[in-house]
Amino acid sequence: MHLHRYEKIWLMLGAGGLALFIVLLCVNAFAMGMAPPSNMEMIDPEKVMETPPFDKPGLKQVGDKEYDAYMTAFAFGFSPTKMEVPAGSTINFHVTSPDVVHGFQIPETNINFMVLPGHISSATHTFDKPGEYLILCNEYCGAGHQVMATTIIVK
Amino acid sequence: METQIDKLEQNKKSKEKKTQPEKEELKGTFAAVLIVGGIILVGWLGVFGLFLERA
The missing domain is CATH 1.20.5 (Single alpha-helices involved in coiled-coils or other helix-helix interfaces)
Known part of the structure; x- marks a missing residue:
């Protein structure tokens, strides 16, 4: 040729x-x-509210300025509703859903992943600048999708 | 007397002459391909820069 x-x-x-x-x-x-934020961790979506650590969602300090955030994304909100960390903290997010597919995005950062029922999605970010960071659902999940948001306060 | 096979062969030859790849002018195509490649590269670098800035 x-x-x-x-x-x-x-x-x-x-x-x-x-x-x-x-x-x-x-x-x-x-x-x-x-790696993609959807790692291989699985959970029974019908028992999220009884399965530790998702039965008590919140921040756990795991090191000097390092936290594990266990969160649930549900119709229509996130739990916990308020989180506070000092500036320079690294947060490892672990998020799951007890109902439908949700989104998890923190604008101005690289955190943006899907939250699938039955899976635990994980991502890490270091918050250097103090301020209020918005967490929002960017995957249409139902009639109250537009109110599904929460904040992280970095002091 | 010309047979039909001869006619067919003549047709074939004239068609071959029309599409000689060596004689095609590809300068414009080459420039267009490089421009599209450049746009893709600049776009990729821009998105990668945004990713690094937000990390």
Whole structure:
């Protein structure tokens, strides 16, 4: 098959770009440990309210300025409703749903994942700047979807 | 006398002459491909910058 010289160049650029992105993806996944927020943790969605630690949602200090936040996203709100941490804190979010699919997004950060019933979604963020951070549901979940939000106060 | 096979062969030859890939001018196409590639690259870098800034 005959190929024009220019065709060869742009095919090489395209294939090279594809190879570069695959390499970057592998570096991100294996060297930097970046994983999707839906890890392999499972939970019975009908028993979320009785299963620890989701029976008492809240913050647990696990280290110097490091917290585990066990949260539930339900129609139509988040639990706990209020959280406070000092500036510079790292929070590991662990979120599950007892009913339908919800969203979990904190604008201005990279936290943005789906909350699926039966799964525990996890993500980590370090809050360096003091202020009030909004947590909102960005996955349409029913008639009260628009009021589904809560805040984290960073002092 | 020309047979039908001869006619068919003549047709074939004239068609081949019309689509000679070497003679196609691809400079404009090449520029367009590079522009599209550039837009994709700039877009990717922008999104990656946003990701790093928010981390």
